[in-house]
Amino acid sequence: MAHKKDIRELKVELLCRGARIAKNNVNAPRRKAGAGPAAGGAFIFGGTVANVPTMSWFVSRSPFIVEEACGKYFLTTSSGHSIEVKFPDPKFYDMRTADGIPYKKIALLHGVNCLATTTIQTCVYWHTHKRCKFCAIEISLQENTTIAKKKPEDVAEVAIAAMKLNGVRHVTLTTGTTATSDKGIYHLSAVANAIKNATNLPIHAQFEPPKDLNIIGKLYDAVDTVGIHVESFDRDVLSDVAPCKAEMFEHIIDAWRYSVDMFGENQVSSYVIVGLGESDKSVIEGSKFLAEMGVYPYVVPLRPIPGSQMEHEMPPNPERMKRLYAEIAEILHETGMSWRKCRAGCVKCRACSALPDFER
Numbered sequence: 001m002a003h004k005k006d007i008r009e010l011k012v013e014l015l016c017r018g019a020r021i022a023k024n025n026v027n028a029p030r031r032k033a034g035a036g037p038a039a040g041g042a043f044i045f046g047g048t049v050a051n052v053p054t055m056s057w058f059v060s061r062s063p064f065i066v067e068e069a070c071g072k073y074f075l076t077t078s079s080g081h082s083i084e085v086k087f088p089d090p091k092f093y094d095m096r097t098a099d100g101i102p103y104k105k106i107a108l109l110h111g112v113n114c115l116a117t118t119t120i121q122t123c124v125y126w127h128t129h130k131r132c133k134f135c136a137i138e139i140s141l142q143e144n145t146t147i148a149k150k151k152p153e154d155v156a157e158v159a160i161a162a163m164k165l166n167g168v169r170h171v172t173l174t175t176g177t178t179a180t181s182d183k184g185i186y187h188l189s190a191v192a193n194a195i196k197n198a199t200n201l202p203i204h205a206q207f208e209p210p211k212d213l214n215i216i217g218k219l220y221d222a223v224d225t226v227g228i229h230v231e232s233f234d235r236d237v238l239s240d241v242a243p244c245k246a247e248m249f250e251h252i253i254d255a256w257r258y259s260v261d262m263f264g265e266n267q268v269s270s271y272v273i274v275g276l277g278e279s280d281k282s283v284i285e286g287s288k289f290l291a292e293m294g295v296y297p298y299v300v301p302l303r304p305i306p307g308s309q310m311e312h313e314m315p316p317n318p319e320r321m322k323r324l325y326a327e328i329a330e331i332l333h334e335t336g337m338s339w340r341k342c343r344a345g346c347v348k349c350r351a352c353s354a355l356p357d358f359e360r
């Protein structure tokens with residue numbers, strides 16, 4: 001099982017099928033909702049990391065099960081193979097700010113060494129028909145597992161602790177879209193500046209592009225990489241699943257170009273979700289379009305998060321994902337794009353996509 005090809009294929013299957021957690025494994029990861037890889041957690045195995053669904057409906061059908069033996073965890077498949085798996089141990093989760101806010105309501109450990117938070121946990125589209133159907137940003141607010149707007153000084157305090165106690169090496173900041181013209185960028189900038197001043201960690205920021213692209217420049221001093229996520233290159237699919245993004249498709253392209261000029265090639269990324277009803281051609285041509293522009297196509301399988309409007313959907317077939325990853329990895333090679341060149345964020349974390357694992 002230790003072969004690189006086996007490991008990357010196992011990662012794809014885990015991303016698409018999830019894993020069951022044996023009842024005695026109280027420490028195995030579960031996180032119910034949020035803007036990122038919710039309803040699961042990071043599995044570390046074979047030199048890689050995967051964000052594995054453990055709570056979605058389809059997990060009960062997964063051939064993978066995590067069991068404990070002699071104080072270690074093992075991931076076992078229905079065919080009887082077994083591999084040791086480790087889970088991060090976020091030691092800073094038990095701490096609180098002077099105001100009594102638990103650190104884990106302020107930021108979370110993603111992957112192996114990435115600190116992540118949603119700086120504003122509400123979205124202007126949430127109560128409208130333009131809301132993204134796959135998103136669960138306000139679910140964790142309803143469940144009181146996070147707070148609506150994180151204070152810059154609180155996130156910086158958590159970052160210091162996460163760096164010391166868990167060896168955090170970079171930070172991912174995302175935001176719900178605000179009703180203001182900056183779309184949440186000013187608050188992202190304030191949080192990023194506070195973290196940078198306190199830790200000097202590389203920082204990634206994700207946002208909807210504002211009408212005035214010059215506002216992105218507010219991030220330049222503290223932020224190293226940015227994510228502007230189109231999610232799908234199939235315009236019909238996008239209109240159905242993420243109407244707010246479909247409306248600004250051309251503007252997103254302008255924002256990628258603007259951001260590559262500012263932050264450099266390989267330092268801008270876009271999620272591309274597979275399993276929304278699009279064709280392989282749309283995923284491959286869209287990824288090629290991004291890579292040729294200097295934007296890393298962060299290709300991920302659909303993650304039907306409980307509480308989202310797509311919670312009852314099924315992730316794509318892992319065999320389809322493997323074919324797509326193999327083909328897009330060649331495009332990355334030809335265009336000189338690689339996760340290894342990225343300074344911070346999801347591409348560097350690589351827990352939610354197996355594309356980095358398929359790179360040569």
Ligand code: SF4
Nearest residue numbers: 036110346349351352
């Ligand atoms: S890839 Fe991004 S969203 Fe996924 S776990 Fe890593 S930082 Fe979080």
